Amino acid sequence: MRIRLVARPEPSRLAKWGSPLVATAAVLAIGFALFSAMGRDPWHALYVFFVEPVDTLYDVGELLLKASPIMLCAIGLAVGYRANVWNIGAEGQLVMGAIFGGGVALAFHGAESPLVLPAMLFAGVAGGMLWAAIPAFLRTRFNANEILVSLMLVYVATLVLSLLVHDAWRDPEGFNFPQSKLFTQSALLPILVQETRLNVGILLALVAVGAGWLFLRRSLVGFQMRVAGLAPAAATYAGISSSRTVWLGMLIGGACAGAAGVGEVAGPVGQLLPVVSPGYGFAAIIVAFVGRLHPVGILFASLLMSLLYLGGEAAQMKLALPSSVTGLFQGTLLLFLLAADVFIHYRLSIVRAPAPAARAA
Amino acid sequence: MPPRLKLSGITKAYPGVVANAGIDLVVVPGEIHAVLGENGAGKSTLMKIIYGAVKPDAGTIAWEGKPVAIANPARARRLGIGMVFQHFSLFETLTTADNIALALEGERAGPSLPARIRDVSAKYGLPLDPDRYVHTMSVGERQRVEIVRCLLQDPRLLIMDEPTSVLTPQAVEKLFGTLRRLADEGCSILYISHKLDEIRALCHKATVLRAGRVTGDCDPRRESSSSLARMMIGGDLPHPQPRTAQPGADALVIRDLTLPADDPFGTTLSAIDLTVRAGEIVGIAGVSGNGQKELLAALSGERLLDDAAAVTILGTPAARLDAGARRALGLGFVPEERLGRGAVPEMSLAENALLTGWRERMVAWGFVRAQTVREYAAETIRDYGVKAGGPDAAARSLSGGNLQKYIVGREIRQRPRVMIAAQPTWGVDVGAAAQIRQALIDLAGSGVAVLVVSEELDELFEICDRLAVIAQGRLSDPKPVADTNAEEIGLLMAGSFIHAGAEGHRAFSPAGVLGLD
Numbered sequence: 001m002r003i004r005l006v007a008r009p010e011p012s013r014l015a016k017w018g019s020p021l022v023a024t025a026a027v028l029a030i031g032f033a034l035f036s037a038m039g040r041d042p043w044h045a046l047y048v049f050f051v052e053p054v055d056t057l058y059d060v061g062e063l064l065l066k067a068s069p070i071m072l073c074a075i076g077l078a079v080g081y082r083a084n085v086w087n088i089g090a091e092g093q094l095v096m097g098a099i100f101g102g103g104v105a106l107a108f109h110g111a112e113s114p115l116v117l118p119a120m121l122f123a124g125v126a127g128g129m130l131w132a133a134i135p136a137f138l139r140t141r142f143n144a145n146e147i148l149v150s151l152m153l154v155y156v157a158t159l160v161l162s163l164l165v166h167d168a169w170r171d172p173e174g175f176n177f178p179q180s181k182l183f184t185q186s187a188l189l190p191i192l193v194q195e196t197r198l199n200v201g202i203l204l205a206l207v208a209v210g211a212g213w214l215f216l217r218r219s220l221v222g223f224q225m226r227v228a229g230l231a232p233a234a235a236t237y238a239g240i241s242s243s244r245t246v247w248l249g250m251l252i253g254g255a256c257a258g259a260a261g262v263g264e265v266a267g268p269v270g271q272l273l274p275v276v277s278p279g280y281g282f283a284a285i286i287v288a289f290v291g292r293l294h295p296v297g298i299l300f301a302s303l304l305m306s307l308l309y310l311g312g313e314a315a316q317m318k319l320a321l322p323s324s325v326t327g328l329f330q331g332t333l334l335l336f337l338l339a340a341d342v343f344i345h346y347r348l349s350i351v352r353a354p355a356p357a358a359r360a361a
Numbered sequence: 362m363p364p365r366l367k368l369s370g371i372t373k374a375y376p377g378v379v380a381n382a383g384i385d386l387v388v389v390p391g392e393i394h395a396v397l398g399e400n401g402a403g404k405s406t407l408m409k410i411i412y413g414a415v416k417p418d419a420g421t422i423a424w425e426g427k428p429v430a431i432a433n434p435a436r437a438r439r440l441g442i443g444m445v446f447q448h449f450s451l452f453e454t455l456t457t458a459d460n461i462a463l464a465l466e467g468e469r470a471g472p473s474l475p476a477r478i479r480d481v482s483a484k485y486g487l488p489l490d491p492d493r494y495v496h497t498m499s500v501g502e503r504q505r506v507e508i509v510r511c512l513l514q515d516p517r518l519l520i521m522d523e524p525t526s527v528l529t530p531q532a533v534e535k536l537f538g539t540l541r542r543l544a545d546e547g548c549s550i551l552y553i554s555h556k557l558d559e560i561r562a563l564c565h566k567a568t569v570l571r572a573g574r575v576t577g578d579c580d581p582r583r584e585s586s587s588s589l590a591r592m593m594i595g596g597d598l599p600h601p602q603p604r605t606a607q608p609g610a611d612a613l614v615i616r617d618l619t620l621p622a623d624d625p626f627g628t629t630l631s632a633i634d635l636t637v638r639a640g641e642i643v644g645i646a647g648v649s650g651n652g653q654k655e656l657l658a659a660l661s662g663e664r665l666l667d668d669a670a671a672v673t674i675l676g677t678p679a680a681r682l683d684a685g686a687r688r689a690l691g692l693g694f695v696p697e698e699r700l701g702r703g704a705v706p707e708m709s710l711a712e713n714a715l716l717t718g719w720r721e722r723m724v725a726w727g728f729v730r731a732q733t734v735r736e737y738a739a740e741t742i743r744d745y746g747v748k749a750g751g752p753d754a755a756a757r758s759l760s761g762g763n764l765q766k767y768i769v770g771r772e773i774r775q776r777p778r779v780m781i782a783a784q785p786t787w788g789v790d791v792g793a794a795a796q797i798r799q800a801l802i803d804l805a806g807s808g809v810a811v812l813v814v815s816e817e818l819d820e821l822f823e824i825c826d827r828l829a830v831i832a833q834g835r836l837s838d839p840k841p842v843a844d845t846n847a848e849e850i851g852l853l854m855a856g857s858f859i860h861a862g863a864e865g866h867r868a869f870s871p872a873g874v875l876g877l878d
Binding site: 010218219221223226227230233234237238239240241 | 661663684685686688701702704707708712716729731
């Protein structure tokens with residue numbers, strides 16, 4: 001007896017909605033076994049992982065605060081991925097956005113003007129786009145692989161930030177720590193809900209979700225980018241410029257990541273540090289795919305990713321689980337979610353051994 | 362002697378459609394047996410069942426008198442069944458020899474294989490280079506790989522699915538000679554086609570399918586084309602309406618178009634000149650792989666040229682404009698590949714209308730007017746008799762003929778003033794093909810300049826006013842159809858118009874083009 005995957009003639013609607021549920025059930029079962037095997041009460045462990053991070057208003061604020069940059073980056077990446085433009089460097093574009101936005105904040109340090117924040121956002125978006133423009137140019141002009149170029153530029157951006165906070169932008173009163181001055185009030189995003197750290201960045205992320213949906217599902221250019229991703233020959237045939245597709249895919253990704261970078265330094269971080277993101281730009285790649293490159297899917301996937309970050313920390317602190325175990329558990333969940341999507345386009349078929357007559361002949 | 366193959370009561374149902382309903386078929390040794398039917402009649406499913414690619418729901422198969430279960434194609438090949446598919450099953454990134462080796466077993470795939478490929482291809486007039494990569498080959502060349510691959514397995518039953526659509530008349534004759542010789546050697550041949558004349562000339566017996574059932578068995582040599590057609594489509598063959606329009610002004614002008622090949626095995630286009638006037642249909646005949654692909658890409662805008670005046674559309678030099686800009690000038694284009702180029706397989710018919718038709722008021726302020734798009738798709742489906750679930754049906758869910766009707770309709774409904782159609786009826790059943798040809802004739806009748814590139818000579822003679830031939834990247838002077846005939850065109854296809862000594866990227870060899878050496 002063998003088990004085979006057979007392509008479905010049409011994508012299954014049932015599987016489309018059911019596959020995340022199947023994945024969740026499987027992960028809960030695995031988690032149950034894993035935590036039991038480690039000598040923890042599995043019910044308690046799962047509670048710590050999934051419920052405790054959201055059981056107070058403050059905690060919900062933390063969840064949304066963490067989800068915002070991931071959501072922003074993932075929306076921008078999904079636009080490119082739909083068009084087969086593989087921007088892997090959202091992390092670097094986020095850092096560049098933080099540098100540009102933070103630069104504006106430092107230049108107008110102490111200014112009271114309400115225009116400081118918009119100027120930071122503008123600069124941050126420009127910084128992210130500039131960083132994304134490098135792989136776009138190299139790809140369209142020299143056919144250089146944008147995956148490699150954008151990935152390498154992550155490390156360049158991180159080092160540029162490190163150089164700045166160690167040197168030119170170091171706070172003279174910062175006891176020689178590599179950090180900039182703390183931003184003043186006019187350069188910080190307003191808090192959205194009192195008693196939490198949640199700021200208006202989440203609104204920006206939600207606007208991006210809506211705009212991303214409109215662009216991909218309703219605009220001609222978004223349609224043409226999907227065509228370029230699904231059938232490149234059809235795109236050429238229809239006169240859809242492949243270099244425009246690459247440029248748009250990279251620049252939209254860079255703009256969103258740059259905005260996310262501003263959101264971090266003007267939000268929870270509040271200054272420039274050598275590390276402004278714990279890898280949101282990379283997490284966004286997973287989120288984009290777990291969300292099936294669909295803006296609404298990404299909305300949910302980024303909340304899940306944020307929950308996993310917080311739950312993982314809580315599990316380490318409260319259950320004394322090693323970080324590798326929480327990482328393992330997070331990875332299992334994401335892997336299962338992606339794997340379960342196979343059943344949208346394929347079904348399992350159990351093939352019995354061929355009839356004896358056929359085998360004998 | 363038992364029959365080589367005997368099918369009894371073969372039934373196969375797919376969700377929503379019964380592809381084969383109780384089919385009986387007997388093939389005796391040395392027989393060339395035609396299976397005749399429109400697209401969707403169940404021919405392909407039946408052949409896949411015989412070849413082990415599809416498992417029947419009911420019915421039995423007897424091979425040389427013994428019941429067998431053909432579990433997979435490898436088993437079919439071991440029995441001695443070879444198949445040349447209409448849609449080729451070749452790995453593009455491998456060479457001819459690699460592709461053939463994959464289908465062979467044991468020592469037959471060994472180091473002597475390239476030599477044997479050369480032997481067989483010479484013996485049967487199917488020129489092939491064993492070391493060439495498949496992705497560089499044209500449709501016709503790929504078919505040769507498939508045929509040679511089957512012949513190397515010494516088949517006792519050879520299934521051929523629409524094999525002649527990519528050959529010159531002379532090469533068709535040569536192929537028929539090959540098939541007759543194979544049959545005389547005792548090999549049975551199942552010959553799937555919709556070309557009634559060919560079946561009458563070649564086959565000893567014909568089984569006609571319609572809607573999954575056998576509707577007739579006959580000796581095609583004793584039938585007329587119209588009696589075969591009646592069995593096949595249940596009515597008379599539609600004939601194109603003649604048209605009376607006089608050609609008008611020059612609409613598409615190709616002047617001294619020269620384009621180096623973009624890959625080592627491509628064809629270099631040399632100094633191509635052609636004018637298509639409003640209201641006329643000009644045909645380009647030729648064996649595939651002689652520059653059609655390159656010429657079409659240069660005309661559609663998928664490849665740009667340096668000399669803007671090499672292609673002029675309605676007075677505007679267009680050779681440096683991309684496909685979108687040429688459409689804006691009034692160019693319509695039906696490409697050879699329907700899925701993946703003419704249409705996005707995963708997308709709905711409505712979205713595929715938007716693909717090239719968005720200039721038809723389908724967009725406002727950059728946003729798609731979904732209702733307009735759906736209406737355009739629904740009207741195209743209705744006006745062109747496309748059998749589809751509706752505007753939301755995915756393009757890949759349509760049969761080849763239906764999708765082609767949809768694409769042709771989509772292009773025509775944009776009211777182009779210059780229309781280019783590549784292989785408009787390749788692999789399309791007679792009913793749909795007649796409809797597509799009629800649509801092109803009507804289009805020319807309404808004053809549009811139409812250029813048809815096709816490998817089907819009958820089709821070109823049926824619809825064209827003038828006919829030119831492409832061979833080795835050069836184009837012959839077009840001739841009025843009334844002043845020429847298939848024989849002359851066949852010789853032109855072999856390159857007879859290319860003067861010896863003319864500079865060319867290949868040595869001149871008409872026989873090489875035709876596969877006659």
